[in-house]
Amino acid sequence: MNERTLYVLEFNKVIALLMEETATSVGRELASQLKPYTEMDDIIYLQNETDEALHILRLDKTVPFSQMYDITDSLKRSRIGSTLDTTECLQIAQTIYAGRNIKTFIEKLEENIPLLKDIVLDITPLHHLEKEIKLKIDDHGQVVDDASPKLKSIRQTIRTFESRIRERLHQLTRTKSKMLSDAIVTIRNNRYVLPVKHEYRSAIGGIVHDQSSSGQTLFMEPRAIIELNNQLQQAVVKEKQEIEIILQKLTSEIAEHEETLIKNIEAIANIDFIFARARLAVKMKAAKPTLNEDGIIDMKQARHPLIPLENVVASDISIGKTYHAIVITGPNTGGKTVTLKTIGLCTLMAQAGLQIPAFDGCKLAVFKKIYADIGDEQSIEQNLSTFSSHMTNIVNIMEEIDEHSLVLFDELGAGTDPQEGAALAMAILDEVIDREARVVATTHYPELKAYGYNRKSVMNASVEFDVETLRPTYRLLMGVPGRSNAFEISDRLGLRKEIITEAKSYLGIDSKNVENMIAALETTRKDAEKDLEEADRILEESEELRSELVKEWKKFEAAKKDLYRQAEEKAEKALQKAREEAQIIVDEVRQMKDKTLWKEHEWIEARKMLDEAQPSLLKTEKINEKTTDKEELEVGDQIKHQTLQQIGTIIEKKNKQEFVIQVGNMKITAKRKDLIFVKKAEKEKEDAPSRPVSHMITSSGGSVKSELDLRGERYEDAMLNLEKYIDDALVQGYPRVTIIHGKGTGALRKGVEKFIKTHPLIKSHRLGGENEGGSGVTVIELS
Template sequence: MDSRVLKTLEFDKIRDEVAGHCTSVLGRSRISGLVPSTDLGEVAALLAETDEALAIYRIRGNVPMGGLFDIRPYSKRAQAGGMLGAMELMETASTIRAGRILRQFLEAIEAEGEIDIPLFLAKKEEMPVLTALEHEINACIDDNGKVVDSASGALRSIRQQLRAQEGRVRDKLEQYTRNNAKMLSDAIVTIRNDRYVIPVKQEYRTHFGGIVHDQSASGQTLFIEPDAVVQANNEIRRLKMKENEEIERILRMLSEQVQGHAHELFVLIGILGDMDVVLAKAKYGMAEKATIPGVNDEGSIRMVKARHPLIPREEAVTNTIEFGGDTTAIVITGPNTGGKTVTLKTVGLCTLMAQSGLPIPALEGSEMAVFDGIYADIGDEQSIEQSLSTFSSHMVNIVGILERFDERSLVLFDELGSGTDPQEGAALAIAILDEVHGRGARVMATTHYPELKAYGYNRPGVVNASVEFDVETLSPTYRLLIGVPGRSNAFEISKRLGLPDHIIRHAKTFTGEDRNEVETMITSLEASRVQAEKDAEETARVLHESEELRSQLEERLSEYDSKKDQLEEKAKEKAKKIVEDARREAETVISELRSMRLNAGAQVKEHELIEAKKRLEGAVPQEDLRKKPKTKAKPAKHELQPGDEVKVISYGQKGTLLEKGSDGEWLVQIGILKMRLHESDLEYVKPEKPKETVTVANVRGRSAEGVRMELDLRGERYEDAIRRTEKYIDDALLANYPRVSIIHGKGTGALREGIQKYLRRHSRVKSFRFGEAGEGGSGVTVVELK
C-alpha cells in the first residue's frame, strides 16, 4: 500500500489511537508498523479475530494482559551464551506468567462454552508451556529484581555471615560515637567506598588513627575508618565478593535455562504480541462504537450511517454511502466546507481500517471491498520545493495514479481539474473520469464544475451526489444526497443576504439556457427527494402500526388457541369419565342377568327384566341438548406498564413491575426479591379501588448485588486503574463491605504504588496490607474500610 496515501488519509493517526490501547511496548511497536492487507482471506481472518476479541470484552469485560515485556533482546543474548541480569530474568518470568494467566483465562472460556472463539483458542494451543522455567526464576529472584537468600544454600550462608559481621562493625563504631561525641561532627555511622566509617572533626583526626576515606566539602569533617575496624571491614569486603560470585553463578545458571528455552520464548512473545494487537483493536472499536464489516473482493461498498473516525462522535454527521456492482463511480458536487472532502476521506480511511482488521465507525450490516490499491489526490498539494503550482502538483499525482491503478483499485479525486481555466479544467476532469471509470476501477470524485453535474446522466455506472445546503440558514448540513447533483445557491444566498432583486434578475440573464434547464432539473429532483423522504416516513409509521397490530392479533390468536386446547382437553377427560361409568354400569347389569339365567330354581319376573333394561339404557351417555348460555366476552388484554401489580403464574405470588427489557422480559419486585420474568408468566391484577398515595422518599445504600469483593486491575492503564479504584471504593462503602481486595499484579510495581498512594489519602480507608500467601501475595492489596 502506498505510504503517501496512508499519510494523506491520516491512517497514521488511527494507528496512534489504537496503539494507545495496547498494554505492552511490543504491541505498540507492532501497531506502529500496521499496514492494510490486500488479500481477502487474510482480511477476513483479521476481522474475525477482532470480532472474537469484542465478544470476549462484551461478556468478560476485561482480559488479563498485565506483566508483559518485550524479552526478545534478553532471549537473543541468552541464546548467544550471555548472562542475563536479575531484572531481565524477572521480566522474563513475568512474561511467562502473563502467558500462563492468559492461557488459563481462555481455557475457562472454552470450558464454559459461552463464547465461540476458535481463533483465540487456536493461538492458545500454540503457546508453549514454560511454567517450570517461571518457577525456577521466581525461586531465585523477587519482584524487585533482587536475588533472594533462598536462591542457594551457599548464598544464604554468606549473607548470614555478612549481616553478622556488619552488625559487629556497626556496634563497634556506635561505641566510638557514644564515647567520643565531642570529636565527631555527627554521632552517626556511615559508609564510604563500601566501608563503615565515622565523621571526625578535622582537629581530632590523629585521635582515632586508621584510614581517611573522604572529607566534607568544607574540609572540616573527615570520614575515618578506625584501626579497630579495618580488619572487620576487610572481612565484610571479602564476604561481599563471595556474595557477588555466588549471585553471578546463580544468574549464569538461570541464563543457561533461558538459553535452552529461547526458541519457545520467541514463539510465546510473538503470540502474546499478536493478542495484544488484536485486543487493542477491539478496545478501540468499543471506544469508538465501531462495528465489524463484511468484506468482499467485488468492489462493493455499503457503509450504513458511517462517520469519519477522526471527528468526535458528537460532532460528526453520519451518512449512508453505497456503490459498487452496477454503480462504479460517484461524482459529488456542492459548496465549499460542505463535507465533500470528508466524505472522500471517510470512504478511503474506513477501507484502510477494514483491510487492517479494524472495526469501522458505521452501523451493523456495513460491507467493505478489499482493494489491491487505494489512490488519493486530496488537498492542496502545492510544492514550493519543486516549483509546482497547485494544478501542476495535482497533475503529477494524477499521472502517477493513472500509471498504477487497475480494475481492483479505489481512486479518490478531490476537486478534480481545479486550479486552472474552468472550461479546460472541466474537460480534463471528464476525460480523467472516463479513463478511470472505463478501466473498471471504483472512483469517487468531488468537483465544482457545473459541466460534471450532468456527467452521471449520460454514462452507465456513474451516479451523481451532492452535499445538502440549507438556504434558510446559509449553512451546509453535511448530509450526502446520492442521486442528486448539487445545484448552485449563489442567487438564493445573495437574495437572502439582501442583494436587490433587479440585480439578481439581471444576473440570471447572463446564464445560458442549458444551465437554467439543469438548475430547474436539480430543483425538481430536490423537491422529489423531499417528498420521497416524507412518504418514506409515513410508510414507516404505517408499517410500524401494522406490525404492532399484527403482533397483538397473533398474541390474541395464541391465547385463543391455548384456551381452546385446554377446553378440549377438559371435555375429553369428562367424556372419558362418563363412558367409563357407563361401561361399568352395563357390565354390572349384564352380570346380574347372567346370574338370574343360571339360577335354575329361580324364575325371572317381568318387572325385573324391565328394570334391568332401564338401567342399561341409563348407562348410555346422552348429549346435553340444552342451549348453553353465551359466555361473556373476554375483555381486551391489559398492556403491562411499569408500576402495574401482577401475579407471577409460575410462583403464585404477587409483585410489581419495575422495567421492561429489550428481550421482552420484565424486572419484577416480589417482596424483597427482584426477578426477570417473561411476560407470558405474568397476569395483570386490577387494583381493588384507588387509594390515596403518599410519596415517601426512600434513601438506601447501594445494594451489594453487583459489587464484588475484589477488583481486578491487571492489564489496566495507570489513569484508568486509579479511576476504577476510586469508583470501586465508593461502591464498596455503599454496600457496607468491611474489607475488599484490589488485584494489581506484581509487574514493575508502578501500579501497586499508585493504588496504595491513593488508599493512604482516602478518609474511609482504615488500613491496607499485602495479601497473604493464599490471597495473592504482593500482587494483591487487602483494604480495611471504616
Template structure:
C-alpha cells in the same frame, strides 16, 4: 499501498488511535505496522480475528492482558550467554505468567464458543511453569536475590550479617565510652565506601588510628575507620565479594534457563502480540461504535450510515453510499465548503480500514471491497521546491495514478480539473473520468464545474451526487444525496442576505436558458429526493413498529406455548402419579388374593366383590373415559358364551367365560380369580373353538397349579429356556394372559436369551421389562394372545 495515500486519507491517525488501545509494547508495534491487505483471504482472516476478539469482549467485558513485557532484548542477551539482571528475569517470569493466564482464559471460553483463530494462537503459548517458578524462587518482588536462592548464598549472607554485628558492637562501645565521646562530632555509626566509620573531630585523629575515608566540607570532621575494626571490615568486604560472585552465578544459571527456553519464549511473544493486537482492534471498534463489514473482491462497497472516524460522534453526519454494482463512478458536484471532500475521504478511509481488518464506523450489514490499490489526489499539493503550480502538481499526481491503477483499484479525485481555465479544465476532467471508467476501476470524484452535472446522465456507469445545502440557515447539512447533482445556491443565498430582486433577475437573465433549465431540474430533483427520503423514514418507522409488534406477538406466543407445556407436564405428572397409585393398589389386591390361595382357603364371593370394588376405586377418571370408548356397541359382538375370550373393561384385563349365571351376568375367570361380571362390562375378543363343557374343566384343573411368575434365577441359559417353554404351555392351558419371568440382573445373557425366545414364540403378543414396583430390569412382563 502507497504511504502518500495513507497519509492523505488520514489512515495514519486511525493507526495512532489503534496503537493507544493496545496493552503491551508488542501489540502497539503490531498496530503501528498495520497496512491494508490487498487480497480477500488476508483481509477476511484479519476481520475474523477482530470479530472473535469483539465476541470475547461482549461475553466477558475484559481480557487478562496485564503483565506482558517486551523481553526480546533479554532473550537476545541470554542467547549470547550474557547475565540478566534480577528485574529482567522478573519481567520474563511476568510475561510467562501472563501468557499462561491468557491461554487458560481463551481455551476455557473456546469450549463453549467458536474462537478458532484466537484459540489456535493461545494453544501455541508454552506454559513454561518450571522456568517461572525457578525465577520466583530466587528473586523477590522487589528485584532482590533472596537468601534461599542457593545454600552457599545463605551461608555467605549469614557470615556477613555476623561480621556486621561484630563491627557495630565494637564501634558502639567507642561511641558509648565517656573518654571517646568528647572526641566524636556525633555519637553515630555511618558507612563510607562500603566500610563502617565514625565521625571524629579533626584534632583527635591520632587517637583512633585506622583509615580516614572522608571528611566534612569544613574539614572539622573526619570519617575514620578505627584500627580496631579494620580487619573485620576487610573480612566483611571479602564476604561481600563472595556474595556478589554467588549472585552472579545464580543469575547466570537462570539466564541459561531462559536461553534454553528461548524458542518457546519467542513464540509466546509472537502469539501474545497477535492476541493483544486483535483485542486492540476490537476495543477500537467499541470506542467508534463500529461494526465488522462483509468483504468481497468484486469492487462493490455499500456503507450504511457511514461516519468519519476522526470527527466527533456528536458532530459527524452519517452518509449512505453504494458503489460498484449499478454504477462504478460517483461524481459529486456543488459549491465549496459543502462537505464533498469529507464524503470521499470517509469512503476512502473506511475502505482502507476494512482492508486492514479493522471495524468501520457504519451500521450492520455494510459491505466493503478489497482493492488491489487505493489512489487519492486530494487537497492543495503545490510544490514550491519543484516550482510547480497547483494545477501542475495535481496533474503530476493524476498522471501517476492513471499509469499505476488497474481494474481492481479505487481512485479518488478531489476538485478534478481545478486550477486552470474552466472550459479546458471541465473538458480535461471528463476525459480523465472516461479513461478511469473504461479501465474498470472504481472512481470517486468531486468538482465544482457545472459542465459535469450532465456528464453522468449520458453514462450509465456514472452517477451524480451532491451534498445537501440548507438555504434557510445558509449552511451545508453534509448529507450526501446520490443521484442528485449539486446546484449553485448563489441566487438563493443573495436573496436571503437582502440583495434586491431586480439585481437577481438581471443576473438570472445573463445566464443561458439552458443553464436555467438545468438549475430548475436539479431543484426539482432535490425536492423529489427530500420527499423520497421523508417517505423512506416514515416507512422505516412503520417497519420498526411492525417489527416491534411482531416481536411482542412472538414473545406472547412463546409464553403461551411455555405455559401450555407446563400445564401439560403438570397434568401428565399428576396422571402418572394417579396411575402409579392405582397400579400399586391393584398389586396389593392381587397379592392378598394370592396369599389367600396359598393358604388353601377358598376365595369367597364377598371377598371377590370387595376386591372388585377396591379395583374400581383405583381406576382414574381418564381411564374410565378410555374404557367407555372400548365398550362394544349394542349388538356388536353378540352374546358371550362359555369358553369365549373376553375383555373385562372394569378391570382392563382379559378373561375366559366359564358360564352364564343370570340373564345379563356371567362367571368369568381372570387369572386365578373367578368373578361375576355384567354383560355390559364384557366384549368378546375371541370365540371358543370347542364346546365349553370340554374346555372348562381343563382350565379349572390348571388354574390352581400355575403361578403368575416363573423364577429362573440360578439357571443356565439352556435350562432357563426349557423352563420358559414349559411354563408358557401351562400358562396358555390355564388361560392366563399376563405373567412375569424373573431372570435377575447378572451378566444379562439369560435376559437376552429369554427375550429372543419370546420374540419368536407364536403365542406371545408382547413383552417388556418390569417397571418400578415390578422388579425393574430383573423381570420381564409377558402378555400372551
C-alpha cells in the same frame, strides 16, 4: 499499498487510535506496523480474528493481560553470552506468567473461537524456568540467600563481620563521645566510620574517608576495626562473585529457551493486537464487512472513523454494481472531502482487518491499489502551482490504475481555467472508467453534473445544503447533483432582488435547465422521504394493531378451550356418578332370587353403552375416524398410525394394503389396517400464481418444506401463511425450519420476529449465518 495514499487518507491516525487500545508494549509495537493487505484470504482471516475477539468482549469477558515486557533484547544478550541482571530475569519470569494466564483463559472458553485457540497453541508455559527464577530472585530484584549454599554461607559471614564492627564502634561512641560530632555509626566508601571532631583526629587514630563541608568533622575508620572492615569487604567481593555465578546459570537456562520465549512473545503480541482491533470496533460501533473481489462498495450509514460519534454525519454510499464512478458536487465545507476520505479510509481499515463504522451488512471490495489525490499540495520548493501539483500526482496515478484499483479525486481539474479544467476532468474520468477502475471524484464544475446523466456507469451525488439556515447538513445524496444555491444565499443575505434578477438573465439556457432539473429532483426526493416516513409510521401502527388482535384472539381461544375443558370435567363427574349408581342397582338385582327377568349379556351391553358416553367437546382437536375403512388412501394423504398414535403423510403406495409413510423424522412401512384417514392431499389450482420452489427435506421424504419463502407477499398474507406453515411443521415433527423474508425495508423480518415471540411452541430463533442468507433469513427451532 501506496504510501502516499495512507498519508493522505490519514491512516496513521487510525493506527494511533488502535495503539491506544493495546494492553502490552509488544502488542503496541505490532499495532504500529499495521498495513492493509491486498489478498482476499489474508483479509478474511484477519477479519475473522477480529470478530472472534469481539465475540469474547460482547460476553463481557476480559483477557488477563497482566504486566509483561518486551524481553527481545534481553534474549539476544543471553544468546551471545552476556549475563542478565536480576531485573531482566524477573521480567522474563513475568512474561512467562503472563503468557500462561492468557493461554489458560483462551483455552477454557467454550465459545467457537478456533483462530484464537490456534494462536495460543504457540505459547509454552515454561513452569520450570519461571519457578527457577522466582526461587533465586525476590520481587524486589534481590538474589535470595537460598539461591545457593555458598551464597548463604557468605552472607552469614558478612552479617557476623557487620555485627562485630558495629559492636566495637558502639563501644567507641560510648567511651569517646566527647571526641565525636555525633554518637552515630555511618558508612563512607563502603566502610564503617565514625564522625570525629577535627581536633581529636590523632586521639582516635585510623583512616580518614571523608569530611564535612566545614572541615570540622572527619569521617574516620578507627584503627580498631580496619582489619574487620577489610575482612568484610573481602566477603562482599565473594558475595558479588557468587551472585554473578548464579545469574550466569540463570542466563544460560534462559538462553536455552530463547526460541520458545520469542514464540511466546509473538503469540501474546498477536492476541493483544487482535483484541485491540476488537476494542476499537466497540468504541467506533463498527461492523464486520462482507468482502468481495467484484469492486462493489455498499455501506449503510457509513461514518468517518476519525470524527467523534456525537459530531459525525452518516451517509449511505454505494458503487460498483450498476455504476463504476460517483461525481460528488456541492458547496465548500459541505462534506465532499469527508465523504471521499470515508470511502478510502473504510476500505483501508477493512483490508487491514479492522471493522468499519457502518451498519451491519456492509459490503466492501478488496482493491490491489488505492490512490487518492486530496487537498491543496502546492510545492514552493518545486515551484509548482496547485494545478501543477495535482496534475503531477494524477499523471502518476493514471500510469498505475487497472480494474483492481480504487481512485479518489478531490476537486478534479481545479486550479485552472474552468472550461479547460472541466473538459480535462471529464477526459480523466472517461479514461479511469474505461480501465474498469472504481472512481469517486468531487468537483465544483457544473459541466460534470450533466456528465453523470450522459453515462450509464456514472452516478451523480451531492452534499446537502440547507438554504433556510445557510449551512451544510453534510448528508450525501446519491443520484442528485448539487446546486450552487448562489442566488438563494444572496437573497437571504439581503442582496437586492433587482441585482439577483439581472444576474439570472446572464445565465445561459442550459445552465437554467440544469438548475431547474436539480431543483425538481430535490423537491421530489424530499417528498419521497416524507412519504416513506409516513408509510413507515402507518406500517408500524398496523403491526402493533395486528399484534394486539393476535394477542386477544389467543386469549379468546384459550378461554374457549378452558370452558370446553370445564364442561368435559363436569360431564365426566356426572357420568361417573351415574356409573356408580348403576353399579349399585346391578348388584342389587343380581342378588334377587328371580334372575330370569335379566339377561347377563344385556347388563354387559348396558355397561358398555354407559362407558361409551364419554364427553368430547373439543371436536376441533379430535380426528374424525368415521370413514376409516371406506376411504381410498393415496400419496400425499394425511393419516394417523393407530399403534404410534402419530400423524403422518403417505409418501409411497406399494399396493392397496401396504404404504410407506413419513411420521416426523421417521420413514416406515405400514399396513392399511393400522392407518386411519385424516384428510386428502391439497391440490394446487391450475390458475394459482406460481410461487418460488423452496428446498424440500429430501432426507426424510416429508411433504412439508423446510423453508418458507415470504418474499413478494403482502404483509397480512405473509403472516397468515407463516402461521399455517408453522402449524404444519409442528405436525410433521420438524425440529427446525427456515423463513426467507429478505432484507428490503425490514417489515417482513419484524413481522416474523413478533410472530415468533407470541408462539408458545417456538423454542428459539436466530438470523441466518453467512452461508444461509444472513439477515434476510430467520432460522426457527421448534419444540
